[in-house]
Amino acid sequence: MIIDYVGVKEINGSLIVMDGVKGVSNEEIVDIKLDNGSVRQGRVVQIEGERIVVQVFEGTRRISLKNTRTRLTGHPMEMPLSPEIIGRVLDGAGRPLDGLGDIFPVKRANINGTPINPVSRVYPKNYINTGISTIDTLMTLIRGQKLPIFSGSGMTHNDLAVQIVRQAKISGADSSNFGVVFAAMGVQKDVAEYFRRSFEESGVLSRVVMLLNLSNDPIIERTLTPRCALTIAEYLAFELDMHILVIMTDMTSYAEALREFSSSKGEIPGRKGYPGYLYSDLASLYERAGMIKGHTGSVTQIPILTMPNDDITHPIPDLTGYITEGQIVLDRALQGQGFYPPVSVLPSLSRLMKDGIGEGFTRGDHQSLANQLFASYAKVIDARALASVIGEEELSPVDKKYIEFGRLFETKFVNQGFTENRSIEQSLNLGWELLSTLPRSELDRVDDAVLDIYIKEKKEETPRLLRGISM
């Protein structure tokens, strides 16, 4: 027997409270039919006896205490899945937007997913060549990794994401088993369109699944968008053995939607009003990246988040950084100087890099080079700090070399341009070339044997003089 429950007891933000509901299960999906014929969906988020709290995805506008008929569907939020989903454009809750009709499901999967057993994971080791010097050399992206881009409003993170998709070469992947799942959360129409056009230009559009929750779409739907996207990604990767790159933008909008939901539910807020479970919630998304035993496919995530006020200690980037395996941080000052991509090298990091590079993957000297570039560039920053106090003229000769190295590093290595695609050899050699402008005694992170190979020209060496600050 199917029962329609007429009316609601209470409306609060995107939540409705209903009384006298029997046989409801936690997280169950309900259909809410309004008097004007429109149907909305909601999810049961709290149960107390026969009183239930339902989160309405499309929002509660026009709902009154009397004008609804609610029906329980008997199952949690599920996503219809089939190989035909590739190339489709869906809304934030996974319903088709492109007018090509419903997805005929081969199977349905709960969008919340289930945690991957740590024992079943394959430790990611294959690198993805993005053709971008800073990323490939210093924060190598690994297949199955989750590597977010920490950006700020008005910065070129979208270009960077597009460039990565266009240039990314995954070993073992060709056009038939490479795909992109793109989840837009609270982004503007133009941004979504920019991504669509860029995918089209780079010829991957037919292998992209787009989920669009634009900035004027219902906020609660936004909390579903990444879950739907990852459910699709897991299906494509672990059942169809594809290599899937998931781009999620903008995680800040997602977290804000979560905060709104939490506060309307009357939960005790944690830091900056975000719910106490923000960490667990973000983890339930990010941890869905990876590879598992017995399947050749992989889910690699590039979440993009705009740091409010460029503050990396804000809860969203902070918690993200604790979950993801590194981060690519963009820097407004570099962008201001006209550099693209404006990757701030020092705070950026890839945790999985050390096992995915070197002999057999990239090149034997890769790790040494990366260590040395990081260390030397850190000294550049110190030398600049000193120069800003005492003036560049007063610096010791070695510090002056660092200033020069820093300039070259930023203009040649970091600043690459949107269209340039550099091979790993090009990037590594460029790195050594830049390091060779420093006195050899400064290269203290590298074995002499490696230096002998890559630092060719032996310059006249002055005895190392005392330098200013060093780390």
Add this chain to the structure above:
Amino acid sequence: MNNNVIYGINGPVVTLKNADSFEMMEMVHVGAQNLVGEVIGITDKLTTIQVYEETTGLKPGDPVTGTGAPMNVLLGPGILDNIFDGIERPLKAIEEQSGAFISRGVSASPLDTEKLWNVTLKVKPGDRLTGGQIYATLPETPIIEHRVMLHPELSGVIKEVEPDGEYTIFDTVAVLEDDLGERHELTLCQQWPIRTSRPVKKGLTPSIPLITGQRIMDTLFPIAKGGTAAIPGGFGTGKTMNQHQLAKWCDADIIIYVGCGERGNEMSQVLDEFSELIDPKSNRPMTDRTTLIANTSNMPVAAREASIYTGITLAEYYRDMGYHVAMMADSTSRWAEALREISGRLEEMPAEEGFPAYLPSRLAEFYERGGRADVLSGGEGSVTLIGAVSPQGSDFSEPVTQNTKRFTRVFWALDKALAYARHYPAINWINSYSEYFNDLDPWFRENLGDEFIEYRNRISALLQEESSLMEIVKLIGSDVLPDDQKLVIETSRVIRVGFLQQNAFHAEDTYVPLEKQKQMMKVILHLHTKAREIVAREIPLSKVMAFGLFDKLTKMKYDIPNNRLDMFDDYIKEIDEKLGELLK
């Protein structure tokens, strides 16, 4: 007949109405799928339960059954070389049952019930046993002997003993009659509630260092066996890397590694690396002495809260056998957040930053379970606790870091600036501290000589001096400093880059024996002393620098293999010769 049914559901918290048969902290089964839960609150009207699995699909009216016992773990052979989730469910067995994704309500015995162990009985009929005494032993892994102990709450006289031979964990190997005349069948395993610490005979002061082979830890901020340490640091500063290094190289007998709310890929890395890594002492894989508890960040939050207690209970169990156990918890902040999350669901009044007011007492309870002790089985054991802390926004003034600081005695503060410069381990030598110097100094004097302490003190003094000189240098540059102060900066650079910085990926440098650490300090300080003599004669420092000795010392950690400590004499000789020329 059980008529306890679910009334309300909110995230991982389930409430029951008018149920009066439950005990506080009792373990219960919830719903048709028998999800595991624990009673965390009782009033005359409502019983509150936290569920260790996803609650999706639970309905009001679903049954809840009590088990009559608190959250227990099963202790017995088979714990080592295994990986569990936060409530001691074996992840390998779960993989066999449910595949790569963990489905709900899976039940598997924590320990292998079919495996036969080669048991040697240590008692005979008529023997009187008290709680915690050993009645049988068996080789659990090729390097660890498992000592089967009487449950600490039992005592009595052995009545029957089976012959030595092969038994499973639930087979009876002996029968004991307690003082009330009741017979107890003794098997190879026992149950213990995770939130109760196991008793010991007598606590001991921690006076033996835990040797880690990590220079900055062993030399500047040593930890004792049975000590407690915190490793706080923002993301990317290398908390996990440090924990891995400690787990791999420290000289404990048993390692319990708890991945509490951390990354799944990290756990699979630990699994991979530890099974490949050969322990130099025993020539066996590290996994032979290691147990992993993996409750990754996307696994249920209530089980994350329990994982720390499960870990410490396993650690205490091996301590009771007379082993030195080291437990790494990565990270205690995630555990504290789990507390916060559940507290929020219970609508408790929050204290600082939304954390519950009982956070400090819970942390204290946990760290107090560490320590060195005379154990009931006769011998001596210890549990060393090393907790990583992930301060929000890298701000050490937040509640978890501050409270952890109160209950731990070693503080290895990780520094973002050092990590950005890829100076690893990124332990800040100014902010870190160890309170074990007084307890450990006698050991160091006895085993490494008085010089070791002297060297350490001189090294710290130099670093302190450099730190204050750097304040000046940052303002006006180093050129204005007199030569003797420049020398301090140069020597400190050698200490920082050549000594404190250590390369975990370098075959020789990843683990450095104490004797080599001492020799390295000796050579560096020798150079400093000699150079100071020269500078005191108004010979410019640049002449000393021209020999390249400072650069050479910076690289000696790579150039001198761990088994060629005689080479240090050559360094001393070279320093004397070269600098001698200047004095002529």
